[in-house]
Amino acid sequence: MLEQSAPISSLVQAxxxxxxxxxxxxxxxxxxxxxxxxxxxxxxxxxxxxxxxLGGLFGITAGHFYxxxxxRLNIAGMILHVCAxxxxxxxGQLARITGRGSRAGRIIDSLxxxxxxxxxxxxxxxxxxMEGASPAVCLLALAAGISHALQGAAADYYRNGFxxxxxxxxxxxxxxxxxLREDYKKLDWRRQPWQKFLLATYLxxxxxxxxxxPKLNELRVAADRLFPDEIPDWLKTRYRDRARPMFKWWGxxxxxxxxxxxxxLLLAGQPIWxxxxxxxxFNVLLIWLVVRQSNMFESLxxxxxxxxxxxxxx
Numbered sequence: 001m002l003e004q005s006a007p008i009s010s011l012v013q014a015x016x017x018x019x020x021x022x023x024x025x026x027x028x029x030x031x032x033x034x035x036x037x038x039x040x041x042x043x044x045x046x047x048x049x050x051x052x053x054l055g056g057l058f059g060i061t062a063g064h065f066y067x068x069x070x071x072r073l074n075i076a077g078m079i080l081h082v083c084a085x086x087x088x089x090x091x092g093q094l095a096r097i098t099g100r101g102s103r104a105g106r107i108i109d110s111l112x113x114x115x116x117x118x119x120x121x122x123x124x125x126x127x128x129x130m131e132g133a134s135p136a137v138c139l140l141a142l143a144a145g146i147s148h149a150l151q152g153a154a155a156d157y158y159r160n161g162f163x164x165x166x167x168x169x170x171x172x173x174x175x176x177x178x179x180l181r182e183d184y185k186k187l188d189w190r191r192q193p194w195q196k197f198l199l200a201t202y203l204x205x206x207x208x209x210x211x212x213x214p215k216l217n218e219l220r221v222a223a224d225r226l227f228p229d230e231i232p233d234w235l236k237t238r239y240r241d242r243a244r245p246m247f248k249w250w251g252x253x254x255x256x257x258x259x260x261x262x263x264x265l266l267l268a269g270q271p272i273w274x275x276x277x278x279x280x281x282f283n284v285l286l287i288w289l290v291v292r293q294s295n296m297f298e299s300l301x302x303x304x305x306x307x308x309x310x311x312x313x314x
Contacts, residue, residue: 025256034089048095055087059116067123074266107202144278155253157209165239215297
């Protein structure tokens with residue numbers, strides 16, 4: 001547990017994965033609320049997974065309220081959605097301050113996040129159909145949902161790449177599909193069905209991320225081979241300096257931006273435009289960021305493999 005005599009701001013920051021990887025809303029709103037919630041749940045003896053599931057209940061209920069063309073219900077849904085996001089922050093903070101984090105917990109957290117947004121997409125689609133939209137809106141929503149999944153996977157992978165190379169391997173969640181597949185083979189469907197299902201889900205998610213960012217995976221493999229004990233300071237510095245300017249752009253593909261856009265469109269009574277923004281603006285941004293990041297990783301990979309001990313920068 002963290003020492004309670006420390007200043008509250010220091011305690012909250014200790015639950016960050018990395019300050020650079022936190023969005024503005026996360027730093028000044030969700031992390032502060034999440035920390036208080038984490039302290040409360042710790043006193044109750046709740047596990048991080050229990051908090052995750054509670055957040056999922058809030059998020060699923062919010063999605064149902066988005067179905068109705070009633071601004072009061074929509075606003076109630078927005079409040080519940082914000083609560084779900086606060087709980088999504090709290091579960092990770094609870095895991096860090098109690099030392100009860102686990103890979104299974106991270107997988108369940110990711111699975112619940114996906115269920116919440118699938119539920120939202122389904123209810124928005126049904127709302128559009130009830131309002132007289134063409135059945136083609138189902139294809140639009142499906143394409144937007146797939147785009148959403150890819151955007152979220154890429155943003156999460158790049159953020160974990162930053163944590164891995166800059167803040168230390170222990171703070172990151174950058175698993176390899178190779179090691180995950182070995183763990184998966186060790187489990188038996190008959191004796192460990194739940195664990196095998198969770199790992200199958202996580203393996204599939206990791207494979208998608210590695211396909212979206214093959215150069216990051218190559219860089220991680222090379223770094224693990226050349227620097228098995230610790231990432232050298234010169235590589236940490238180079239990675240941080242190259243990656244940090246892009247975080248503000250990756251932030252647009254994360255949950256907070258999506259929620260703000262969704263809330264504005266619900267207030268305007270035009271939720272169908274949420275699908276179009278996913279397909280156009282966010283996909284263009286994703287492609288641009290993937291190209292930039294790929295160039296960055298290729299440059300770092302060349303440096304790592306040919307200059308293990310380069311001269312100091314500047």
